[in-house]
Amino acid sequence: MARSGEHVVIVGGAIIGSFTAWSLRTAGFAGRITVVERDPSYEFSSTARSAASIRTQFGTPTNVRMSLFAIDLFRDLDGHFGRGADIGYVERGYLILGGPDSVDERRRGVELQRTEGADVVALEPDEVAARFPFLDVTDIGIGTFGTSGEGWFDAWLLLSLVRTAARDLDVVYVTGTVDRIDVDADRVVGVGVAGQDPIGCDWCVLAAGPAAGRVAALAGIDLPVRPKKRTVFSFESPVRDPGFPMLFDTSGIWVRPEGTGFIGGVQPSPEHDLDADNDFEPHHDLLDDVFWPALAHRIPAMDQLRPTGSWAGHYEVNELDHNGVIGPHDVLGNLIFATGFSGHGVMHAPATGRGVAELIMTGGYQSIDLTPLRWERIRDASPMVESVVY
Secondary structure (H helix, E strand, O other): OOOOOOEEEEEOOOHHHHHHHHHHHHOOOOOEEEEEEOOOOOOOOOOOOOOOEEOOOOOOHHHHHHHHHHHHHHOOHHHHHOOOOOOOOEOOOEEEEEOHHHHHHHHHHHHHHHHOOOOEEEEOHHHHHHHOOOOOOOOOOEEEEEOOOOEEOOHHHHHHHHHHHHHHOOOEEEEOOEEEEEEEOOEEEEEEEOOOOOEEOOEEEEOOHHHHHHHHHOOOOOOOEEEEEEEEEEEEOOOOOOOOOEEEOOOOOEEEEEOOEEEEEOOOOHHHOOEOOOOOOOOOHHHHHHHHHHHHHHOHHHHOOEEEEEEEEEEEEEOOOOOOEEEEOOOOOOEEEEEOOOOOHHHHHHHHHHHHHHHHHHOOOOOOOOHHHOOHHHHOOOOOOOOOOO
């Protein structure tokens, strides 16, 4: 529990780190807060290169609750960040298609999500076709659809809002690369920044995104979080439908509207999904070899499309179970993890920031019980697998 005059150092100043800093201040933390960010332009941050979507369709109850927390915040941006706050939030739903062999499992998933308060429905193939007539549904067994809350937004606008709000509340942002974690017995006592004086701390929050595994290793901690490259393709298409959702196909591809066109992508095969430190070159081959054929099968009219660009960003993949790691280390009690979200960090940043703030301020969670995401499952190699991952 935080005491007056303490200093929190947050390693990583993108969406998770900034929400943590802002949440500490809005929860009443009066001590010093320093955020260390190696790239103040955020050009290559996972936040800036995210497809920036939000869904409640998860297989883990905690993730459903975290998404609902963010949805409430997105719907009341003015109340949190002032009049006129806007992130381009579009509630048009996720449509996740499943094959005939997945029907029972997917219906159980919808039941779980609805129990947690999500507005998700299960659709028969003919119901999918009726709602989304541009789809070929001949080989699907089920579609699950978020009728409210789910959609997409502008991650850069969200980061700008929360970072500006944090700085207005006297959060200090320092530019630099963390190259040392100083430990004394059972505590982190300082953070070394290359070429600068070390920064002493009472609390250290690890929110370094894809670099979190490397940073944790500075403290002798084996955190299985690795940077994995994900490519996004942008294109134009003759398809025009005002109800076009965020679509996840049985093939593994995803696609959604963006501006006057579309964006989409697909994961590389496991043998090509290598650690991607400083590698931001898109997987260009995936467009013709994997993405486009699968897209044209599901949406025949998209057999005609015009590529307009591509970019690559990094997922912070938790290789144990594809779930976030939130909470204190078992030995270094003032080291708080906030990382490993495996592609859903942007949507879960508000709940993560609030949860970390509650831990530091009160010693426990008050809004959402995030203990299922605790470090100890990593230590014990006891996964809590998130089954709905793209």
